[in-house]
Amino acid sequence: MASPSNHDLIERWRGEPAPLLPLLHAFHDRDGYLSEESIRATADALHIPLADLYGTVTFYHHFSRQEPGEDAPPGRGAPRVCTGPICRLVGAHELLAAMKAEGATAMPCAGRCDEPIPVLKADQVLIGRVPNELRPTPSPLPPPNPAGLEECVFESIREPGQSTLDGYQTAGGYEGLRRLVHAGSPANVIELLKESGLAGRGGAGFPTGVKWEAVAKAPGTPKTIVCNADEGEPGCFKDRVIMDYDPHAVIEGMILAAYATGATRGFIYLRYEYPETQQVLEQAISEAESAGLIGDRILDTDCTFHLYVRRGAGAYICGEEGSLLNSLEGKHPFPRNRPPFPVTHGYENLPTVVNNVETLASVPHIARHGADWYKALGQDEQAGTKLISLSGDIRRPANYEVPLGLPLRTLLHDWAGGPSQGRKIQAVTMAGLSGGFLAGDDLDVTLDEPSIKSKNSFLGAGGIMVFDDSRDMVDVARDAMEFFAEESCGKCFPCRIGTVRLVERLAGEAGPTEIGAWLDEVTDIGQTMKAVSACGLGIAAPLITESLMRYFPKEVAAHVQS
Numbered sequence: 001m002a003s004p005s006n007h008d009l010i011e012r013w014r015g016e017p018a019p020l021l022p023l024l025h026a027f028h029d030r031d032g033y034l035s036e037e038s039i040r041a042t043a044d045a046l047h048i049p050l051a052d053l054y055g056t057v058t059f060y061h062h063f064s065r066q067e068p069g070e071d072a073p074p075g076r077g078a079p080r081v082c083t084g085p086i087c088r089l090v091g092a093h094e095l096l097a098a099m100k101a102e103g104a105t106a107m108p109c110a111g112r113c114d115e116p117i118p119v120l121k122a123d124q125v126l127i128g129r130v131p132n133e134l135r136p137t138p139s140p141l142p143p144p145n146p147a148g149l150e151e152c153v154f155e156s157i158r159e160p161g162q163s164t165l166d167g168y169q170t171a172g173g174y175e176g177l178r179r180l181v182h183a184g185s186p187a188n189v190i191e192l193l194k195e196s197g198l199a200g201r202g203g204a205g206f207p208t209g210v211k212w213e214a215v216a217k218a219p220g221t222p223k224t225i226v227c228n229a230d231e232g233e234p235g236c237f238k239d240r241v242i243m244d245y246d247p248h249a250v251i252e253g254m255i256l257a258a259y260a261t262g263a264t265r266g267f268i269y270l271r272y273e274y275p276e277t278q279q280v281l282e283q284a285i286s287e288a289e290s291a292g293l294i295g296d297r298i299l300d301t302d303c304t305f306h307l308y309v310r311r312g313a314g315a316y317i318c319g320e321e322g323s324l325l326n327s328l329e330g331k332h333p334f335p336r337n338r339p340p341f342p343v344t345h346g347y348e349n350l351p352t353v354v355n356n357v358e359t360l361a362s363v364p365h366i367a368r369h370g371a372d373w374y375k376a377l378g379q380d381e382q383a384g385t386k387l388i389s390l391s392g393d394i395r396r397p398a399n400y401e402v403p404l405g406l407p408l409r410t411l412l413h414d415w416a417g418g419p420s421q422g423r424k425i426q427a428v429t430m431a432g433l434s435g436g437f438l439a440g441d442d443l444d445v446t447l448d449e450p451s452i453k454s455k456n457s458f459l460g461a462g463g464i465m466v467f468d469d470s471r472d473m474v475d476v477a478r479d480a481m482e483f484f485a486e487e488s489c490g491k492c493f494p495c496r497i498g499t500v501r502l503v504e505r506l507a508g509e510a511g512p513t514e515i516g517a518w519l520d521e522v523t524d525i526g527q528t529m530k531a532v533s534a535c536g537l538g539i540a541a542p543l544i545t546e547s548l549m550r551y552f553p554k555e556v557a558a559h560v561q562s
């Protein structure tokens with residue numbers, strides 16, 4: 001069959017909601033790269049200044065582009081090898097070097113830390129540690145709860161066929177939605193969530209019911225529900241498993257959000273590195289549409305809700321909600337200044353809910369079993385559960401659903417088997433990388449925000465990477481800071497410059513050689529970044545150096561003096 005023409009592709013996407021990314025992907029898929037001609041055609045069709053579009057296209061990691069005078073760019077099929085913090089521990093750089101002849105390049109953490117190393121080739125994720133062992137491998141299902149505890153998000157995820165509409169409904173899916181739209185009201189949904197204590201699971205922990213209420217009350221239509229499926233935080237891979245094995249839970253959560261707030265359209269913003277997940281989501285959306293759960297007059301009510309998947313193109317900052325909204329709107333994906341917040345000025349400047357995958361997937365379970373049930377899943381006054389993506393130097397890396405309030409050591413040792421024989425856990429990261437390190441006696445925290453914040457860190461999205469006593473923590477910190485420096489969007493200088501200065505100091509390439517002066521300078525850079533950075537990236541990155549200096553003073557002194 002002949003490839004679609006530029007005109008065909010443009011007509012397919014012009015007039016659709018959030019058309020820039022899908023149109024660019026259509027050209028990228030057709031040609032294997034973005035040619036100058038296709039970028040010009042996109043700029044013309046969507047009325048975007050050409051220079052702005054070039055700036056945006058080159059911002060994303062995964063758009064392969066034809067450079068002037070170049071005949072054959074490496075293309076979207078060239079392998080991208082994950083060199084995230086866990087993959088580095090098991091030979092990512094060696095794998096990358098072995099694949100250089102095929103045009104392989106490095107990519108930041110691709111969300112498969114439970115079974116490294118992922119290599120992305122076109123629309124396939126291959127897993128392996130040496131080139132001839134790379135195989136397509138579905139994401140691992142979470143193991144049964146090691147303590148036999150009742151779960152929320154993972155309640156039915158291991159049921160065979162759960163990703164299909166039939167399987168989901170057999171396990172009670174869409175029951176909560178049906179009951180609430182036929183025998184309840186939007187206000188009931190909001191009240192239920194407020195009572196449950198559910199808070200955002202994407203990092204900031206904002207109460208979900210309060211967010212939905214703000215959107216319901218905000219003037220302006222159409223309103224929008226955005227599912228943040230960008231999952232770019234190194235060490236986090238929980239959203240992927242939910243979407244792969246329980247996609248209807250996310251969809252039901254989004255429909256409930258639409259019903260509660262009066263939103264009529266929704267987007268799932270999916271990270272580029274999850275191509276197979278896109279197919280699962282699109283199949284589930286199409287099943288839900290056929291069953292009258294999405295579309296006009298859903299479940300024979302007056303409610304309308306249309307849902308679209310939009311694939312990102314590789315940029316950690318696009319997980320930050322303002323950046324994500326700009327990306328959807330076809331703008332340069334810089335974070336937005338706040339206030340105003342998305343609840344009043346979100347997608348197209350109209351009221352918008354932005355929620356994480358796990359947050360949305362929790363809602364149908366709460367709708368079915370009630371707020372008291374959810375609250376009681378937590379321990380020690382903490383409401384509910386949290387998914388933890390556990391990886392690194394630990395015997396059973398996996399996604400675990402823990403009751404909030406569970407001691408970290410119980411997760412590490414009793415649930416996940418502890419470190420390998422003869423090794424000790426030296427440190428763990430929190431919130432993926434963004435929470436910095438915990439070590440020593442501070443590993444006695446419980447898994448909830450109050451406990452972890454008391455140690456100057458935070459639980460955030462729930463990625464925990466483990467480093468045993470064979471690891472050089474200064475090296476680990478340098479790699480982490482390199483990630484933040486690479487992913488800083490560059491909008492504000494404290495973060496753009498501060499992350500690079502911290503990498504140089506951690507690499508021993510610049511800065512004082514006397515320990516007191518080194519500590520002062522690194523502390524000063526970090527404090528400036530925390531005080532004046534415009535978004536969470538620049539505020540969180542110095543937690544790496546702060547926690548390194550706190551827990552590993554001898555190692556830092558040896559590094560500075562070497």
Ligand SMILES: Cc1cc2nc3c(=O)[nH]c(=O)nc-3n(C[C@H](O)[C@H](O)[C@H](O)COP(=O)(O)O)c2cc1C
Nearest residue numbers: 200201202228230231232319320321355356359536
């Ligand atoms: C640098 C940065 C990256 C982020 N990445 C993600 C992400 O990948 N997924 C996510 O859900 N939230 C991410 N967030 C948080 C979002 O901005 C936002 O708070 C969240 O999507 C709201 O959903 P929730 O209330 O359900 O947590 C990120 C924030 C920052 C500052």
Ligand code: SF4
Nearest residue numbers: 490491492495535538
């Ligand atoms: S803090 Fe960093 S990532 Fe955030 S807006 Fe500023 S430069 Fe961009």
